[in-house]
Amino acid sequence: MIPRDIVDEFVKRIRETAGANVESVILFGSAVAGDFHPGLSNVNLLCILRDASFPALQRLAPVAKWWDKQKQPPPLCITGQELERSTDVFAIELLDIKQHHEVLFGDDLVKNLSIPMNLHRVQVEYELREKLILLRQHILMADGNDSRLWDLALRSVSSFSTLFRHAVIALGDAPKSARRDAIQALSQRLGFDASAMLQVMDVREKKLDRKQLDVRELCSRYLAAVERVTSAVDVALEGSAPGRA
Numbered sequence: 001m002i003p004r005d006i007v008d009e010f011v012k013r014i015r016e017t018a019g020a021n022v023e024s025v026i027l028f029g030s031a032v033a034g035d036f037h038p039g040l041s042n043v044n045l046l047c048i049l050r051d052a053s054f055p056a057l058q059r060l061a062p063v064a065k066w067w068d069k070q071k072q073p074p075p076l077c078i079t080g081q082e083l084e085r086s087t088d089v090f091a092i093e094l095l096d097i098k099q100h101h102e103v104l105f106g107d108d109l110v111k112n113l114s115i116p117m118n119l120h121r122v123q124v125e126y127e128l129r130e131k132l133i134l135l136r137q138h139i140l141m142a143d144g145n146d147s148r149l150w151d152l153a154l155r156s157v158s159s160f161s162t163l164f165r166h167a168v169i170a171l172g173d174a175p176k177s178a179r180r181d182a183i184q185a186l187s188q189r190l191g192f193d194a195s196a197m198l199q200v201m202d203v204r205e206k207k208l209d210r211k212q213l214d215v216r217e218l219c220s221r222y223l224a225a226v227e228r229v230t231s232a233v234d235v236a237l238e239g240s241a242p243g244r245a
Helices: 004-021 054-069 080-084 091-099 117-142 146-170 179-190 195-204 215-238
Strands: 022-028 044-049 076-079 101-106
Touching: 004 022, 004 044, 004 054, 004 101, 022 091, 044 101, 076 080, 091 101, 091 117, 091 146, 117 146, 117 215, 146 179, 146 195, 146 215, 179 195, 179 215, 195 215
Parallel strands: 044 076
Antiparallel strands: 022 044, 022 101
């Protein structure tokens, strides 16, 4: 289901253009985690370069422009040294990539990354709290408008489902590859209603007609779920101990 033709073409083009400057090209995200939905999910690429200076990036611009025409997000460009030194500030993102990735070219520079799990928990709580506050702000601004509430729920569910998956890890449970499995496991552990988030995901994936749902009631349950998980991670963080994975 992943568009392998354009992925292979990207690798071919960047190798021809960058030459020895490209150390590794890595596929990550839903395309590897098993929840890729054609037409909805992005194809995420990490390009590890020896030189990521302005001139080096300018040489790669035609490849990036071609990739953009495939309606895919720009590849992430980073040097190997930057990658190793980013585990403390991008613990969530790099843990995801470490657990679910595919090397398309070059060496696997991700598999041996050491992720500080104490900082992972801090980042999970920070992002949950930040996005909870933003969610409340947007609910206020929606002013009961059903269309705006739907837009809010559909735009935010991907981020919250990812954070819920990482909340499972932060709480010390076994990680779940699929977002739905993580949401349900978290719901059982914390005793909150996960139906709103699952329903929003169903609507987003065109498995459920939004007309069957009352969006205001749904957003009430959605907000309550985010509040419950944020509070639980906060409490767990108080007794967390440093560790690395």
